[in-house]
Each structure stands twice: as structure tokens, then as C-alpha cells.
Amino acid sequence: MSPEHAARLAALAHGRRAAALGTLHAGAPFVSMVPYALLPDGGAFVVHVSRLAGHTKDMLADPRVSLLVMQAEGEGVDAQALARLTVQGEARELAKGSGEEGECRAAYLARFPEAEPLTAFGDFSFFAIRPVQARFVAGFAQAMSLAGESLSRILAARG
Amino acid sequence: MSPEHAARLAALAHGRRAAALGTLHAGAPFVSMVPYALLPDGGAFVVHVSRLAGHTKDMLADPRVSLLVMQAEGEGVDAQALARLTVQGEARELAKGSGEEGECRAAYLARFPEAEPLTAFGDFSFFAIRPVQARFVAGFAQAMSLAGESLSRILAARG
Numbered sequence: 001m002s003p004e005h006a007a008r009l010a011a012l013a014h015g016r017r018a019a020a021l022g023t024l025h026a027g028a029p030f031v032s033m034v035p036y037a038l039l040p041d042g043g044a045f046v047v048h049v050s051r052l053a054g055h056t057k058d059m060l061a062d063p064r065v066s067l068l069v070m071q072a073e074g075e076g077v078d079a080q081a082l083a084r085l086t087v088q089g090e091a092r093e094l095a096k097g098s099g100e101e102g103e104c105r106a107a108y109l110a111r112f113p114e115a116e117p118l119t120a121f122g123d124f125s126f127f128a129i130r131p132v133q134a135r136f137v138a139g140f141a142q143a144m145s146l147a148g149e150s151l152s153r154i155l156a157a158r159g
Numbered sequence: 160m161s162p163e164h165a166a167r168l169a170a171l172a173h174g175r176r177a178a179a180l181g182t183l184h185a186g187a188p189f190v191s192m193v194p195y196a197l198l199p200d201g202g203a204f205v206v207h208v209s210r211l212a213g214h215t216k217d218m219l220a221d222p223r224v225s226l227l228v229m230q231a232e233g234e235g236v237d238a239q240a241l242a243r244l245t246v247q248g249e250a251r252e253l254a255k256g257s258g259e260e261g262e263c264r265a266a267y268l269a270r271f272p273e274a275e276p277l278t279a280f281g282d283f284s285f286f287a288i289r290p291v292q293a294r295f296v297a298g299f300a301q302a303m304s305l306a307g308e309s310l311s312r313i314l315a316a317r318g
Contacts, residue, residue, distance in 0.1 A: 018229060018238045020181075020190050022179075023188055024188055028183070028225070028247065029181030029182055029183055029190075029223065029225045030188075030245065031190055031225040032227065033227060033229050033243040035238035035239055064186075066181070066184075066187070066189050068179045068190040068192060070192050072231065072232065073175065078271075078273050079176045079177045080273070082177055082192060084191070086189065088189065112238060112239070114239070115239060135191075135213075137192070
């Protein structure tokens, strides 16, 4: 990937705040909205979800998920040409009080300080979504695939 | 659903232009971006996709899909409270030249006139995604489920 594309990818992932999360729901796809943060090393997307929510039950039943981060509509860009990043990854619930959970909590609350009260509820927990592979579409007919490790390096460079 | 919530749902679905499409990709969820239009009767979301794209192959292999339409970020709303609509539905490719395809093409090009040249490419086709069920989250702790027919009626009222 060219340095220009890598910079655009990192700006997109760091600049947006909400992703579309695809989970397996009784064997079918289910897409819901999740606010997300990135770990400083780019190794995971962090989400904070309730056990009462369908997507949480889905992730506990099957860790295979997909995340989509899209450029904002408008900005003078045709809808077909919006930049977007699809991540296929593995979701893992983090044990409360663990070191990993602490890192994820810090990254998440740095981005969403208003979510702090929710972290006191027992039914909410942090999940780390580790990228396995990704596809970045920078615009019309500009699509490129990359491995999870490559994505993490690109995200860390802007972390 | 209250008239106020129905009006907000319709405004969201008619006002946005790009959705997150969840498909089954080798048994795992895959989320990609699709511009969409609505049929005037609210009976389907219309997308225009290339057979070269992964999501198209996925829909041809398994018609079960999910669409997410999200309120724009910002607008003074916390990310957790963004309004969003998840649709679970069935995707069907429309035969070129059929009456149904004509209706879908008209609805799509009314919204995306810039896509007209792409319709001349043989590898692009229209798919209609019929809602089977839906979930509307109007804001924090304001979630409601509805049947596909109910969603269609709400969308048609604003069509």
C-alpha cells in the first residue's frame, strides 16, 4: 500500500467514532452500530457493549465479526466513492480487572469520556476485536486487501 | 411504535444515502458499504452492485443479509445515542429488463443519477433487499423491534 493510501486509511479509522459491527445471529448476518476506539499499538478495535444486546450474545456465541468504518457522507463525494475500511476479525471479551481490560478501558474512555458511568454497570464489558484481514476502498476502483498485522502497523503509526 | 418514532425512522432511512451491508462470507459476517434507494412502496432497499465484488457473490450464495443505516456522527449527539436502523432481509438479484428491475432502476437513479453510466456495464446488477424484520434504536435505551411489513408501511408513508 502506498504511503498516501496508508495515511488516508489511518486518518479514516482514527477520525471516525462509530462503526458498523457485523455478527452472526442464528447463522445469519446482523449489523448493528458500535462506538469504537483503537488500542495505541493498533492491535485491536475496542468496543463496550451490554450483555443484554443481541450483538454481545452473538460475539460470545461466535467470535467471528466484521467492522465497517465509512467516510462521512457528503463532503462533495459521490456515495459510490466514499472511502471505507472493512475489517474481519475475532472478538474477545476482556476479564474485568485484567491488565488488558485496563488498556482497552483507557483507550475507550479517552475517546468517549461520557461512557464512564456505563462502565460501572455489571452487564457492560469491553471486547477487543483483533483484525485478521482487512479491505480498504480509498475511492472508486481503488480497493486493496491487507493482512491484520499490516493494518495494525498502519493504525499504530498514527496512534 | 409511536407516530414520533415512526417519523424519525422514516426521516433516517430516506435521509441517508449509504448503508452498511452485512453478508455471509464463507460462513462469517462481512460488512461492506452500499449506496441504497428505497422503493416508493417501502417494500425493498435497492442496491446496485458488481458481480466482481465480494458482497455480490455472497448474496448470490446466501440471500440472508442485514443492512444498517446510521444517523450522521456529530450533530451534538453522543456516539452511543446515534439513531440507527438494522434491517434483516432477503436479497434477490433482479432480471435485467424485467418490470421489477425497471422500478428498482428508476428509484435508484432518482437518488444517484451519477450511477447511470455504471448500469451499462454487464457485471453490474440491481438487487432488491426485502425487509423481514427490523430494529430501530431512536437513542439511548430507546430500542424497538418491528416486522418487515411494518417497516415497509412506515417507509412508504414518506416515500
